[in-house]
Amino acid sequence: MVHRLDDRYRAYIACLNRKDWIGLTDHVADDVRYNDELVGLTGYRNMLVADHDAIPDLSFDIELLMYDDTHVASRLRFDCTPKATFLGLDVNGRRISFTENVFYRFDGDRIKAVWSIIDKAAIEAQLEQA
Amino acid sequence: MVHRLDDRYRAYIACLNRKDWIGLTDHVADDVRYNDELVGLTGYRNMLVADHDAIPDLSFDIELLMYDDTHVASRLRFDCTPKATFLGLDVNGRRISFTENVFYRFDGDRIKAVWSIIDKAAIEAQLEQA
Numbered sequence: 001m002v003h004r005l006d007d008r009y010r011a012y013i014a015c016l017n018r019k020d021w022i023g024l025t026d027h028v029a030d031d032v033r034y035n036d037e038l039v040g041l042t043g044y045r046n047m048l049v050a051d052h053d054a055i056p057d058l059s060f061d062i063e064l065l066m067y068d069d070t071h072v073a074s075r076l077r078f079d080c081t082p083k084a085t086f087l088g089l090d091v092n093g094r095r096i097s098f099t100e101n102v103f104y105r106f107d108g109d110r111i112k113a114v115w116s117i118i119d120k121a122a123i124e125a126q127l128e129q130a
Numbered sequence: 131m132v133h134r135l136d137d138r139y140r141a142y143i144a145c146l147n148r149k150d151w152i153g154l155t156d157h158v159a160d161d162v163r164y165n166d167e168l169v170g171l172t173g174y175r176n177m178l179v180a181d182h183d184a185i186p187d188l189s190f191d192i193e194l195l196m197y198d199d200t201h202v203a204s205r206l207r208f209d210c211t212p213k214a215t216f217l218g219l220d221v222n223g224r225r226i227s228f229t230e231n232v233f234y235r236f237d238g239d240r241i242k243a244v245w246s247i248i249d250k251a252a253i254e255a256q257l258e259q260a
Binding site: 064068073099100102103115119 | 194196197198201203205217218229230231232233245246247248249250251
């Protein structure tokens with residue numbers, strides 16, 4: 001049975017938010033590409049684990065969601081406290097808020113490709129004000 | 131008559147690429163918001179003119195486009211040569227390639243709100259290699 005991709009996507013985000021790294025297999029293809037690089041499920045999982053290690057209060061919040069039969073587009077909001085550096089910036093335990101605009105291509109129920117951009121400039125602006 | 135938003139969006143991008151700053155009135159609402167700030171049509175036009183001044187070979191290329199009845203999501207590709215600084219980075223006439231992931235909310239045929247993120251980290255990586 002084929003599910004609507006908005007439902008599939010919300011289930012994927014819920015999986016991330018409960019740090020269910022085993023369940024990720026249901027949502028991400030073995031040969032997933034991230035920003036045009038073949039990282040595979042293992043590389044993708046390692047990236048997420050590293051993000052959660054660096055940001056203990058990391059949580060994914062969907063602000064805007066679009067979908068069709070093959071793709072999802074999402075604007076994600078993060079309010080969190082990276083322990084040290086994040087994207088090369090010295091955050092060092094300050095609380096920051098930023099967004100990510102991201103596209104996903106699905107193959108059936110699983111994510112096959114991700115094109116993500118995080119708003120690094122917004123974080124830089126917050127760190128300059130602090 | 132209401133048009134499909136993918137057609138409306140492609141017409142908007144064509145308007146930008148021919149630098150038709152008067153025609154922009156047909157595509158952008160008077161009270162448009164850019165990244166949650168009320169910039170208005172005049173502020174939006176000024177921003178685009180400034181971008182084209184800073185980047186004489188600026189051209190918008192749609193890599194991925196999604197739409198529904200009220201929103202468009204687009205991944206744009208830029209291959210261009212900023213004359214001096216861009217996003218605070220000293221590009222100084224080097225050729226760079228980067229993407230923008232951007233959402234638009236339409237009110238009828240015109241863009242009412244834009245949520246844009248440009249991949250600044252990708253530009254930084256290219257400048258470090260140069």
